[in-house]
Amino acid sequence: xxxxxxxxxxxxxxxxxxxxxxxxxxxxxxxxxxxxxxxxxxxxxxxxxxxxxxxxxxxxxxxxxxxxxxxxxxxxxxxxxxxxxxxxxxxxxxxxxxxxxxxxxxxxxxxxxxxxxxxxxxxxxxxxxxxxxxxxxxxxxxxxxxxxxxxxxxxxxxxxxxxxxxxxxxxxxxxxxxxxxxxxxxxxxxxxxxxxxxxxxxxxxxxxxxxxxxxxxxxxxxxxxxxxxxxxxxxxxxxxxxxxxxxxxxxxxxxxxxxxxxxxxxxxxxxxxxxxxxxxxxxxxxxxxxxxxxxxxxxxxxxxxxxxxxxxxxxxxxxxxxxxxxxxxxxxxxxxxxxxxxxxxxxxxxxxxxxxxxxxxxxxxxxxxxxxxxxxxxxxxxxxxxxxxxxxxxxxxxxxxxxxxxxxxxxxxxxxxxxxxxxxxxxxxxxxxxxxxxxxxxxxxxxxxxxxxxxxxxxxxxxxxxxxxxxxxxxxxxxxxxxxxxxxxxxxxxxxxxxxxxxxxxxxxxxxxxxxxxxxxxxxxxxxxxxxxxxxxxxxxxxxxxxxxxxxxxxxxxxxxxxxxxxxxxxxxxxxxxxxxxxxxxxxxxxxxxxxxxxxxxxxxxxxxxxxxxxxxxxxxxxxxxxxxxxxxxxxxxxxxxxxxxxxxxxxxxxxxxxxxxxxxxxxxxxxxxxxxxxxxxxxxxxxxxxxxxxxxxxxxxxxxxxxxxxxxxxxxxxxxxxxxxxxxxxxxxxxxxxxxxxxxxxxxxxxxxxxxxxxxxxxxxxxxxxxxxxxxxxxxxxxxxxxxxxxxxxxxxxxxxxxxxxxxxxxxxxxxxxxxxxxxxxxxxxxxxxxxxxxxxxxxxxxxxxxxxxxxxxxxxxxxxxxxxxxxxxxxxxxxxxxxxxxxxxxxxxxxxxx
Numbered sequence: 052x053x054x055x056x057x058x059x060x061x062x063x064x065x066x067x068x069x070x071x072x073x074x075x076x077x078x079x080x081x082x083x084x085x086x087x088x089x090x091x092x093x094x095x096x097x098x099x100x101x102x103x104x105x106x107x108x109x110x111x112x113x114x115x116x117x118x119x120x121x122x123x124x125x126x127x128x129x130x131x132x133x134x135x136x137x138x139x140x141x142x143x144x145x146x147x148x149x150x151x152x153x154x155x156x157x158x159x160x161x162x163x164x165x166x167x168x169x170x171x172x173x174x175x176x177x178x179x180x181x182x183x184x185x186x187x188x189x190x191x192x193x194x195x196x197x198x199x200x201x202x203x204x205x206x207x208x209x210x211x212x213x214x215x216x217x218x219x220x221x222x223x224x225x226x227x228x229x230x231x232x233x234x235x236x237x238x239x240x241x242x243x244x245x246x247x248x249x250x251x252x253x254x255x256x257x258x259x260x261x262x263x264x265x266x267x268x269x270x271x272x273x274x275x276x277x278x279x280x281x282x283x284x285x286x287x288x289x290x291x292x293x294x295x296x297x298x299x300x301x302x303x304x305x306x307x308x309x310x311x312x313x314x315x316x317x318x319x320x321x322x323x324x325x326x327x328x329x330x331x332x333x334x335x336x337x338x339x340x341x342x343x344x345x346x347x348x349x350x351x352x353x354x355x356x357x358x359x360x361x362x363x364x365x366x367x368x369x370x371x372x373x374x375x376x377x378x379x380x381x382x383x384x385x386x387x388x389x390x391x392x393x394x395x396x397x398x399x400x401x402x403x404x405x406x407x408x409x410x411x412x413x414x415x416x417x418x419x420x421x422x423x424x425x426x427x428x429x430x431x432x433x434x435x436x437x438x439x440x441x442x443x444x445x446x447x448x449x450x451x452x453x454x455x456x457x458x459x460x461x462x463x464x465x466x467x468x469x470x471x472x473x474x475x476x477x478x479x480x481x482x483x484x485x486x487x488x489x490x491x492x493x494x495x496x497x498x499x500x501x502x503x504x505x506x507x508x509x510x511x512x513x514x515x516x517x518x519x520x521x522x523x524x525x526x527x528x529x530x531x532x533x534x535x536x537x538x539x540x541x542x543x544x545x546x547x548x549x550x551x552x553x554x555x556x557x558x559x560x561x562x563x564x565x566x567x568x569x570x571x572x573x574x575x576x577x578x579x580x581x582x583x584x585x586x587x588x589x590x591x592x593x594x595x596x597x598x599x600x601x602x603x604x605x606x607x608x609x610x611x612x613x614x615x616x617x618x619x620x621x622x623x624x625x626x627x628x629x630x631x632x633x634x635x636x637x638x639x640x641x642x643x644x645x646x647x648x649x650x651x652x653x654x655x656x657x658x659x660x661x662x663x664x665x666x667x668x669x670x671x672x673x674x675x676x677x678x679x680x681x682x683x684x685x686x687x688x689x690x691x692x693x694x695x696x697x698x699x700x701x702x703x704x705x706x707x708x709x710x711x712x713x714x715x716x717x718x719x720x721x722x723x724x725x726x727x728x729x730x731x732x733x734x735x736x737x738x739x740x741x742x743x744x745x746x747x748x749x750x751x752x753x754x755x756x757x758x759x760x761x762x763x764x765x766x767x768x769x770x771x772x773x774x775x776x777x778x779x780x781x782x783x784x785x786x787x788x789x790x791x792x793x794x795x796x797x798x799x800x801x802x803x804x805x806x807x808x809x810x811x812x813x814x815x816x817x818x819x820x821x822x823x824x825x826x827x828x829x830x831x832x833x834x835x836x837x838x839x840x841x842x843x844x845x846x847x848x849x850x851x852x853x854x855x856x857x858x859x860x861x862x863x864x865x866x867x868x869x870x871x872x873x874x875x876x877x878x879x880x881x882x883x884x885x886x887x888x889x890x891x892x893x894x895x896x897x898x899x900x901x902x903x904x905x906x907x908x909x910x911x912x913x914x915x916x917x918x919x920x921x922x923x924x925x926x927x928x929x930x931x932x933x934x935x936x937x938x939x940x941x942x943x944x945x946x947x948x949x950x951x
Contacts, residue, residue, distance in 0.1 A: 094164055096151040099905050102144040104856055105129065106903075107156050107164060115256045115296075116405040116458065117242045117353035117383050117439070118159030119305060125153050126557060130755060134300055138901060142856060144756045144798065160408025160575055161460075178472050179435050179520045180650060182512040188501040190493050191486030191515025194283030197227035201334040207294070208316060210309045212302055212720075215258055217294030217309070221317060222270060224277035225338065229284045232343035234496040235321060235372075236280055236488075238289035239314055240269040241353025241381075242306075243446055245293040247453035254454050258297025266293050267453045272443030273350070276485040285492055286342055290317045292355065299354075303720075303799070303814045305385050310351075310358025311365055318347060318362075322371035344372040346496045350488055352442060356382025356397075356411060363390035364809045366710045376495025378488050381439050382411035386813045387803050389414060391422045392709035394527075395429045396491040396506055398484065399572070400437035401652075401659060402467030402474065404458035409659060412572035416586065419526035419696070420535075422807050423746060427707040428494070428528040430506040433661055434483055435520040436467070436475040442484045447477045466653040479517050486516045500703050507702065508615055508664030510647040524617050524664035527707070530700035531606050533681075537587030540602060540697070544591070548598035548685070554585035555660075555693075565590045565693060571619065571660035573695065583751065583764070588619070589694040593685045599632075601682040602697060609676040611699035613669060616683075617662040618649040619693035626650050627690025629683045631667045636677035641670035642684070649692060662695045710809060714748050714769055715741045716776060717812045718802045726785030726819040736800055736817065738776040745771055748808035752778045756798030756817070769808060778802075780817055787854045787907060789821040792937060826851035828859070828935045828943065835947040840919035843947035847902055847911040847933065854906055859933050861900040861913060863893040864944075866928040870894065871949060875927060877916035893929050902933070917949050926950045 095106045105122050113120070120139050122129040129149070132141035139156070143149055155165035201223050207216035226233065244267050246260035247253065253264075260266055270291040277287040292313055299306025323329030325342040351359035356379035363374045376394040381403055395418065397411045411431075418429040439458045440446035448455045462469040475483070490502035490513070504511045507525040534540035536552055544550040555566030555574030565588055566574055574585045591600050620627055628648045634640045649663040669675055681697075716738050724734040747768050754763035769776055780800060798817040804810045831846040849857065873881055873896050874889025887896040904911040915929065931945040 094151045094154045094156060096149050096154065097903070097905055098147045098149065099907055102142065102906070103146050103149040104140065104142050104903070104905065105132070105149060105154055106138055106140045107132070108138045109163065113158070114456070114458070115242065115244050118406045119385070120163075121157045123155040123157055124149055126155070129154070140858075142756075159403075159406045160410070179522075179652060181518070181520055182510050182522075182647075184511045186502070186504060186511050186513050189486075189513050189515050190489040190502040190505070191279065191482065191513050193279060194226075196229050196282050196284055198224060198278055198281045199227050199334075199337070200224040200277075201332055203331045203335070205320070205331060208313070210295070210312055213294070213298045213309060215294060215298060217313060218266075218291050219316065219320070220270065220291040222274070222277070222289045223287070223334070223338075224274065224281045225286045226281045226284050229341075231341075233284055233286045233341055234343050234346040234348065234492070236285050236287045236348045236350060236492055236496075237314065237317065237359075238270070238273045238277065238287065239292060239310060239349065239351045239355035239359055240272060240289075240443060241351075241355040242296045242299070243267060243269050244453065245297045252454045256297050256300075258294050265453075266291070267445065269293065269443060269445050272445035272447075273352075275444065275481050276350075276488050279485045279489055280492060283489065283492075285496070286338065288317065288321065290314070292358075303816070304812070305354060305357070305383065307354070307357045307361045307386060308812060310355060311361035314349065314359055314362040315365065318344075318372045345375070347372050347374050348376040348378065348492055348495055349374055350378045350380065351382060352380040353406060353439065354383050356380060357384060357386065360388060360390055360395075360414065361386070361811070363393045364388060364710050364715070365811055368711065376491060378491045379411055379414060380442050380484065381406055382414065384410045384413045386810075387413060387417060388810060388813060389418045389421045389804070390710050391425050391713050391809055392427050392707045394427045394495045394704065396487065397431050398442075398487060399431060399433045399661075400439055400442075400480075401433060401435045402437060402459050402655065403439040404460050404467075405439035408575045409572035409661075410575065412661070415524075415526055416573060416695075420806075421804060422708060422713055424708040426527050426529075426705040428506070428525060428704050430523055430525040432487055432506065433522045434475075434480070435522070436471070436473040437480045437483065437519075438467070441475070441477040441480040444477075444481065450477070464655060466655045473520060475519055479519060483516045483519045483521060486513050487521070494704065503702060503704070508666055510666065522663055524615070524662060526696075527705070528700065529703055529705045530615065530698040531608065531611060532696060532698045533604060533606070534589070534602055534694065534697035536589040536694060536696075542589055542694070543601045544599065545601065546597055546599045547593055547595050548600050549592045550600055551590040551592075553588050553590050555588055556585040566621070566660060573619070573660070573662060586695075590691065591683065591694060592691045594689045596685055596688055598685040599682045601680055603680050604678045606699070607676050608669075608678055608699045610701060611669070611675065612701045613699070614667040614681065614697065615700050616665040616667070616697050617695040618665050619660050619662045619695065620649040620651045621660050621691055621693065622651050622654055623691055625687060625689065627692055628685070628687040629665075629692070630686050632682040632684050633670060633673045633678055634680045634682075635674040636679055637674065639673060641673045643667045643670040660693075662693075711742065712744065713742070714744050714808050716750060716769070716802060716804070716808060716810045717741065718800065718810070718815045720812060720815045721818070722780075722800070722815060723791060723818050723820050724780075724782060726789060726821050729784045729786045731781060732784050733779055733781050735777040735779055736815075738778060738802065740769055740774050740776055743772060744807060746807050747771065748804070749806035750776070750808055750810065751803045751805055753801040753803070754780050754798075755801065766805075782817065782819055783854070785819070785822045787852050788823045788825055789819050789854050790825075790857075790937065791818050791820060793855055823851070825938065826853065828857075828933075828938045830933070830943050830945060833943070833945050835945070837917055837947070837949050839917050839921040839949070839951060841917060843915040843917065843929070843949065845913045845931070845945045845947075847904065847913065849904060849909045852907045852909050853904075856906055857904040859902040859904070859911070859935060861902055861931050861933050863896070863898055864930040864932050865892065865894040866930040866946065869923075869925065869927045871927045871929045875917060875921050875923075875949065877918050880916050900931075913945070915947060921949075921951060923951050
């Protein structure tokens with residue numbers, strides 16, 4: 052059972068070189084241990100001839116959430132560190148230029164430590180203009196059917212890479228009296244605490260729950276949406292995934308594959324019940340023959356969003372269900388994967404305090420360009436004033452069974468704080484969520500297109516969502532693309548307009564930068580794609596009315612009804628405004644005013660420069676079949692806009708290719724090469740290609756941790772009929788021992804589909820099998836002595852160096868005789884690492900020490916500093932246990948005596 056607790060203490064001692072010298076003495080006689088210890092909040096970098104190790108320990112344990120910690124250097128991502136107790140550690144091979152003062156610790160786009168340029172200053176008016184037009188046929192209105200519900204608990208299942216089995220628990224909410232076969236909607240929650248102690252504020256992310264602790268019923272948090280859908284005729288099920296949340300902390304894909312497998316297991320269970328098979332509660336028989344398993348929509352929240360997305364792209368011949376659509380609520384997107392051909396709606400909460408960078412936007416942006424013939428609707432819905440947690444009532448204070456919290460971290464923030472004018476209450480937020488989930492269900496699972504305007508960028512609202520301001524834009528569907536900066540179309544500025552091709556973020560590849568790093572979900576890099584060029588934008592800027600940006604048109608637009616422009620209005624003192632001038636082949640021109648202008652959005656602490664949909668109806672009197680150009684003409688005296696794309700569109704959905712029509716690649720989870728002789732070596736990772744396609748596919752491979760420490764990016768083509776893709780990887784030969792089983796792998800291979808392909812397993816480790824004998828760990832002298840004002844010191848020694856860091860955990864055990872207490876140690880060393888009182892014996896204080904022996908080094912130093920002026924009678928002692936199980940003996944036992 053893996054246990055993590057609020058307030059757990061963990062000390063990281065980092066020692067450079069060989070055996071470290073004795074601790075220096077401060078002027079007041081206290082031992083100075085700052086150079087050998089990672090203090091809470093500090094970023095620490097140690098470098099050696101093979102690279103650098105970056106480590107960080109937060110001031111207090113981070114709340115359990117869905118985003119994950121990443122390290123960046125000068126705004127460019129270094130990688131995803133491994134969590135080890137309360138510390139985060141990343142090995143960066145080949146890089147000796149990493150400087151601690153330039154390292155940022157980033158969580159979901161929010162900088163927790165290190166330099167932070169911050170968001171732009173919020174505008175004085177921290178509100179977004181309301182949407183006034185109301186949709187006639189509201190999908191958030193309760194339907195005519197009665198409702199029945201039941202829960203089920205079946206035998207737990209074994210999932211890959213998870214030691215403990217995962218629960219098969221769910222809640223079904225279904226309509227009563229609905230005729231025929233009914234569409235199915237499945238909900239999956241995200242990563243949250245798993246267990247709680249009744250009657251207290253204690254919670255954990257253990258699995259299984261220990262003792263009398265109870266599982267957090269996160270899966271019951273979508274009951275409001277389930278009941279709404281059931282009343283409208285959908286059969287819904289919400290499933291529990293606590294067992295994954297409690298075991299996904301060390302997984303490279305953050306548990307996405309496990310969640311996908313769990314989703315598919317529950318859908319297969321429903322298929323069994325529909326066929327009159329399987330086991331479960333007696334109420335299951337009411338579903339027999341009534342489930343339209345070819346019309347399934349999944350709803351995933353946070354990491355659950357990435358999980359249901361992964362379930363969709365795993366579609367295979369012989370499946371007994373078909374995922375016809377998905378709603379991703381505040382999702383993570385670590386893998387940058389897209390389920391080709393699956394209509395998708397992404398809900399983005401503007402005040403998300405967990406996945407703060409709104410990375411789920413990439414499901415839409417990337418979905419626009421991943422496959423030939425993919426016209427599936429992919430929409431982004433921005434909910435002003437919503438946070439991450441309140442879509443789930445079990446993550447909301449006041450309605451949750453377990454302790455819950457508002458994930459937005461600054462209650463005084465002018466945009467998202469407690470008193471912000473457009474911040475939604477939990478009740479208001481859940482109403483928005485239920486309404487837009489129902490809109491997607493109506494659009495993706497039925498032939499009724501009345502809810503499409505809520506998803507496709509039409510400036511319209513649903514009365515059932517209250518006064519919440521909700522904006523949307525879309526790609527796919529019935530549209531003809533006219534401009535994608537740097538890819539399709541041209542824009543010619545005139546009459547005082549300037550047009551600049553630029554990128555939103557600095558990825559170190561040069562070019563003009565027009566955005567701010569982490570300032571927009573459209574260009575914040577995620578996970579393994581930090582080596583990619585940032586998306587291209589077109590910056591339009593003017594300083595007078597009448598400035599023009601002209602776009603030639605070479606398409607017949609007679610079947611299109613309006614023009615959609617996805618425009619970002621970056622922070623500026625006024626609202627930029629434009630109209631569109633259409634010209635046809637006869638020379639006739641007509642101007643049309645947008646239904647709604649793009650306005651600068653209030654800037655939170657993280658910043659959201661998000662593309663708003665600017666819709667312009669084709670004016671009467673213009674021949675749409677012979678339009679030769681369109682021009683944006685400024686109607687404000689000054690302004691700046693970023694153009695993401697321009698398209699001509701018609702309302703409704705369109706037929707599309709499916710995920711089974713493209714090839715699927717599956718990267719091995721681990722690859723081991725024989726180290727061979729000293730020097731640089733090259734190996735090949737073989738990636739199976741599943742399925743076939745008549746067109747070539749393109750993927751990008753990223754080698755992280757190759758011989759020179761850089762991220763090697765390689766664009767690779769998969770030809771029709773190709774069964775394997777061999778990806779080269781460069782690594783160093785054997786000049787010292789390599790531990791294949793290290794929990795801190797220094798080399799990875801990642802894969803991302805960019806055209807006509809999907810990637811299921813997208814990241815794996817690469818290691819070498821050493822020909823050098825394994826060293827052993829020794830302690831020079833297991834007994835140490837000290838007096839107040841000195842440190843107890845033990846020297847740990849390797850018999851031979853290794854090519855990677857060695858991490859040894861040291862715990863405190865009860866000695867024979869009188870024991871040292873927390874109050875006997877140097878306060879600066881103890882502060883922030885344990886909340887135990889001064890009288891608490893060390894063996895009961897929860898302290899651990901992580902000793903790091905750097906690569907190509909042979910020694911480490913353990914220090915326990917004793918406070919000057921401590922008085923007691925006789926001798927007090929401590930016993931330390933060093934876990935050396937990976938090197939032979941299970942542990943080394945150390946003893947220390949302090950005599951006052």
